[in-house]
Amino acid sequence: MPVFHRFPPSSRRARRTAVLALSLPLGAILMQPHAARAQEAAPGIVLDEVTVSATRLPTPVRQVGSSVTVITAEDIARDQRRTLPDALATVPGANVVQTGGPGGQTSVFLRGTNANHVKVLIDGVPVNDPATPNGAFDFGHVPTGDIARIEVLRGPQSGLYGADALGGVISITTKAGKGPPKAELQVEGGSFGTFNQSAQVSGGDDRFDYFFSAAHLRTEAVRVTPSDLVPPGQRINDDFYDNWAFATRLGFAVTDNFRINVTGRYSDALLKFTADGGWPSAPDIARSQTRNQRFVTRAEGVWTLWDGRITNTFGVGYANEDRRNTGSDSAFGPGSVSEFLGERTIYDWRTAFAVTPEHTLIAGFQHERERFDDSSLTASSANNAGFIEWQGKIAERLAFAANIRHDDNEDFGGHTTWRIAPTFTLPHTETRLKASVGTAFKAPTLSQRFSDSRPAFNFYGNPDLKPEKSTGYDIGFEQPFAGEKVVVGATWFHNDIEDLINTNASFTSYANVGKATTRGVEAFAAVALTETVDLRADYTFTLARDDEARQELLRRPRHKASFTARWQATDKLRLSATALYIGAFVDGNRDFSVPRLRTSGYATVNLAADYQATDATVVFARVDNLFDRRYESPTGFQRPGLGVYAGVRFTPQ
Numbered sequence: 005m006p007v008f009h010r011f012p013p014s015s016r017r018a019r020r021t022a023v024l025a026l027s028l029p030l031g032a033i034l035m036q037p038h039a040a041r042a043q044e045a046a047p048g049i050v051l052d053e054v055t056v057s058a059t060r061l062p063t064p065v066r067q068v069g070s071s072v073t074v075i076t077a078e079d080i081a082r083d084q085r086r087t088l089p090d091a092l093a094t095v096p097g098a099n100v101v102q103t104g105g106p107g108g109q110t111s112v113f114l115r116g117t118n119a120n121h122v123k124v125l126i127d128g129v130p131v132n133d134p135a136t137p138n139g140a141f142d143f144g145h146v147p148t149g150d151i152a153r154i155e156v157l158r159g160p161q162s163g164l165y166g167a168d169a170l171g172g173v174i175s176i177t178t179k180a181g182k183g184p185p186k187a188e189l190q191v192e193g194g195s196f197g198t199f200n201q202s203a204q205v206s207g208g209d210d211r212f213d214y215f216f217s218a219a220h221l222r223t224e225a226v227r228v229t230p231s232d233l234v235p236p237g238q239r240i241n242d243d244f245y246d247n248w249a250f251a252t253r254l255g256f257a258v259t260d261n262f263r264i265n266v267t268g269r270y271s272d273a274l275l276k277f278t279a280d281g282g283w284p285s286a287p288d289i290a291r292s293q294t295r296n297q298r299f300v301t302r303a304e305g306v307w308t309l310w311d312g313r314i315t316n317t318f319g320v321g322y323a324n325e326d327r328r329n330t331g332s333d334s335a336f337g338p339g340s341v342s343e344f345l346g347e348r349t350i351y352d353w354r355t356a357f358a359v360t361p362e363h364t365l366i367a368g369f370q371h372e373r374e375r376f377d378d379s380s381l382t383a384s385s386a387n388n389a390g391f392i393e394w395q396g397k398i399a400e401r402l403a404f405a406a407n408i409r410h411d412d413n414e415d416f417g418g419h420t421t422w423r424i425a426p427t428f429t430l431p432h433t434e435t436r437l438k439a440s441v442g443t444a445f446k447a448p449t450l451s452q453r454f455s456d457s458r459p460a461f462n463f464y465g466n467p468d469l470k471p472e473k474s475t476g477y478d479i480g481f482e483q484p485f486a487g488e489k490v491v492v493g494a495t496w497f498h499n500d501i502e503d504l505i506n507t508n509a510s511f512t513s514y515a516n517v518g519k520a521t522t523r524g525v526e527a528f529a530a531v532a533l534t535e536t537v538d539l540r541a542d543y544t545f546t547l548a549r550d551d552e553a554r555q556e557l558l559r560r561p562r563h564k565a566s567f568t569a570r571w572q573a574t575d576k577l578r579l580s581a582t583a584l585y586i587g588a589f590v591d592g593n594r595d596f597s598v599p600r601l602r603t604s605g606y607a608t609v610n611l612a613a614d615y616q617a618t619d620a621t622v623v624f625a626r627v628d629n630l631f632d633r634r635y636e637s638p639t640g641f642q643r644p645g646l647g648v649y650a651g652v653r654f655t656p657q
Contacts, residue, residue, distance in 0.1 A: 066427070068405070070423075071478055071526065073155070075095075077151060083568075086149075087148060089144060090148075098112055102144060114158055114171035115171055116499070117520075121446060123161070123168040124175075127177060127178055128175075129323050130348060138449060145296050147247060149204070154175070158478075166421075167446055170499070182206070186207055189653070190653040192650070198222065201220045208255065211256070214255075217252075218250050220246075222246050238287075245274070245275050248272045249269070250270050250271075252269075254266045261307060262306070269299070269301070273298075274293065281332070290332035292332045296327050298326075301322050303319065303321075314358075315356045317354045319351070321348075322347075328343045329342045348373070355367055365392070372387045385450060390409070406422075406424045411445075423440065434484055439477070448514070452505060453466060465513065466513045469514060478496060478497040490529075492529045496524075496525055501518075502518075528540065537571050537572075544563075545562060558591055577614075581610070588604055594640025629643075
């Protein structure tokens with residue numbers, strides 16, 4: 005089972021897979037063996053669903069042993085998920101923690117590993133922030149309007165993706181243009197002072213394609229601070245959030261076998277929130293604010309040879325994140341200002357060679373430099389890496405992928421990682437047995453190694469830190485019934501992590517003193533009830549343990565479950581409903597003066613509907629948190645209650 009379909013295959017598979025294929029990165033599509041591309045283009049062929057992140061090639065999910073969840077633009081639009089945290093909420097094995105409403109700092113814990121053990125890519129560019137102390141990515145500032153595809157690849161993945169992928173990889177691909185010129189305008193409003201607008205223009209042919217988008221997300225009144233934390237008589241300030249995001253993707257076929265692709269994405273987000281100040285800690289009277297500006301771009305040339313059997317991709321990517329925090333005036337007098345800049349530049353070359361129609365050899369090299377700059381420190385580090393992967397089918401029912409990679413960092417030296425992922429389909433029952441085993445590492449961050457920004461507290465960086473390391477495996481099955489109208493499955497996973505970076509015993513620096521084990525089960529059942537009704541249920545059980553302290557890790561619920569129902573009620577009306585349950589977990593209170601407490605679990609229900617009013621107009625509405633469930637996740641940060649939203653989408657004909 006490790007690969008999770010969003011829904012079981014049905015008579016709609018050909019249409020859904022065509023949408024998936026169009027949303028793949030252009031370079032990745034061109035990397036397919038020529039024979040495979042010809043087969044997919046043949047009329048009358050029913051295509052299987054594909055994944056890209058598991059092997060770096062578009063690969064049918066039946067041939068992938070790794071655990072991966074694919075979320076398409078169609079899924080996002082149907083459920084009306086406006087931000088990345090909302091889109092990831094029901095992913096098996098993932099716990100999404102957001103400090104309040106839209107724009108609140110958001111972490112994702114995959115299979116019980118730490119939030120900074122998730123490597124995040126946007127159009128192939130790593131975007132984990134070098135300017136944060138632990139190198140984690142803040143998911144809170146990513147709108148979904150320009151996203152074509154999200155892949156959540158679970159388990160150690162450094163054999164393909166290098167550092168930071170102990171828990172897995174989340175790969176985001178933005179939209180590309182295709183077909184006649186098309187424009188789309190959308191406006192939405194609703195609870196909490198929500199007013200969202202977006203515009204998109206796209207089109208393309210075999211020679212040139214383009215996509216441009218602009219999106220504006222705004223909420224003015226999200227209640228985040230729990231009332232029991234506020235001193236009597238003090239007003240509770242709501243959070244304010246404003247995010248402008250712009251994206252483009254261009255593709256140009258210079259010749260029949262050479263293509264240039266360029267992507268760019270920029271966002272400027274402002275969050276006004278209530279910080280804590282004073283002693284004992286209490287919410288401030290006035291709001292603080294943080295401004296986050298993020299820019300990601302990549303340019304690549306794709307050169308195919310030998311009738312498409314060899315594809316070379318040469319690329320350069322750049323990402324920066326500029327964060328400016330301004331404190332309130334209430335707690336410490338004049339407002340404090342701090343600014344952090346993280347940058348990453350990456351050069352890469354990758355070749356895919358279709359040795360036979362069933363076997364492909366992939367190899368690549370990469371040079372990466374990251375830089376961290378704040379008021380007290382400027383530091384940088386470079387890493388060179390090479391990898392090789394073999395993907396193929398040994399027999400009709402046995403497929404595999406195996407890779408190995410070596411990273412050489414200029415500061416802490418070399419590190420070799422690997423991964424093997426086979427899958428086998430049993431005859432007669434069509435049971436799909438899948439497994440994977442691999443290793444990963446996380447490099448110590450520039451802040452952990454060099455930052456002496458807290459001398460007043462006698463706390464300094466440690467340049468001698470070693471990488472954190474993990475070994476993990478999973479094994480599972482998928483069982484189809486009734487011509488794959490019903491699919492059930494389960495996967496057992498286990499990760500051993502060592503050399504975790506924590507504060508040392510004297511609390512003066514960092515040291516490799518930690519060790520952890522995470523294990524559990526991801527299970528699902530999916531049913532194509534009719535031609536118009538799809539149902540899916542997921543359940544995840546996770547045990548995440550600090551082996552040194554002999555206690556559960558924070559913010560890792562043991563139990564998570566979700567249920568999704570989607571109904572194409574008429575040709576013009578479609579409906580969806582999602583229920584999410586998160587069980588109790590261990591957390592600290594808001595300022596961690598109480599370092600360990602057990603929270604209550606919670607459950608929420610969301611509804612969404614859209615109606616094709618005319619050929620050019622769609623009206624839509626949704627209800628989030630239908631039963632107005634009041635809960636805190638994390639502790640001390642109240643999540644939004646009942647929200648009602650409506651809008652219109654216009655596509656000129």
